[in-house]
Amino acid sequence: DQQVKQNSPSLSVQEGRISILNCDYTNSMFDYFLWYKKYPAEGPTFLISISSIKDKNEDGRFTVFLNKSAKHLSLHIVPSQPGDSAVYFCAASADGGSQGNLIFGKGTKLSVKP
Amino acid sequence: DVKVTQSSRYLVKRTGEKVFLECVQDMDHENMFWYRQDPGLGLRLIYFSYDVKMKEKGDIPEGYSVSREKKERFSLILESASTNQTSMYLCASSRQVGNTEAFFGQGTRLTVV
Numbered sequence: 711d712q713q714v715k716q717n718s719p720s721l722s723v724q725e726g727r728i729s730i731l732n733c734d735y736t737n738s739m740f741d742y743f744l745w746y747k748k749y750p751a752e753g754p755t756f757l758i759s760i761s762s763i764k765d766k767n768e769d770g771r772f773t774v775f776l777n778k779s780a781k782h783l784s785l786h787i788v789p790s791q792p793g794d795s796a797v798y799f800c801a802a803s804a805d806g807g808s809q810g811n812l813i814f815g816k817g818t819k820l821s822v823k824p
Numbered sequence: 825d826v827k828v829t830q831s832s833r834y835l836v837k838r839t840g841e842k843v844f845l846e847c848v849q850d851m852d853h854e855n856m857f858w859y860r861q862d863p864g865l866g867l868r869l870i871y872f873s874y875d876v877k878m879k880e881k882g883d884i885p886e887g888y889s890v891s892r893e894k895k896e897r898f899s900l901i902l903e904s905a906s907t908n909q910t911s912m913y914l915c916a917s918s919r920q921v922g923n924t925e926a927f928f929g930q931g932t933r934l935t936v937v
Binding site for chain 1: 828859868869928930931
């Protein structure tokens, strides 16, 4: 049973517009959420995270929103650039990440068209 | 600059071979992980370790074992490689205290023929 779900396998966006990637989770014990970006034939790289005590975290063009009551988080990229084209993974952990065991979604492939 | 290094980028092995995938991190992290990534399935945890000589099964441990003799090194072992173990293997490490991200290696693309 999937604890972290990314229901959109792919997303296509025009350069300069907003990209919104969504993630849902089922485990109410999750208290730390992360987004990773992955290019083909490379390891995932950390993008941005949010603790469950917050509802928003912003870093440059990237903003993550957390809605705990809905068990939903989203990643906003504004403005989108062609270099943002990659697979984005949502991940979650419990106990403040003390065990470090991240549970990943299946990923959303973002394509940003010039 | 933090680093997680996997010993090989690409490997081709024969069915039935014993395969070792090595991972080294230079960040003095307590936690280390092995994931595999397959199309449509995302990243699935095989094994993780939160201390030297400690190991915990992840979601898909069957057919794999691990070894952590030193803090910086975490090895994944395929006892008898099979074609369904053809995959991208990703090693990661993280600190144990507080909210913290995991750092990944560059991945090993393993093909079992």
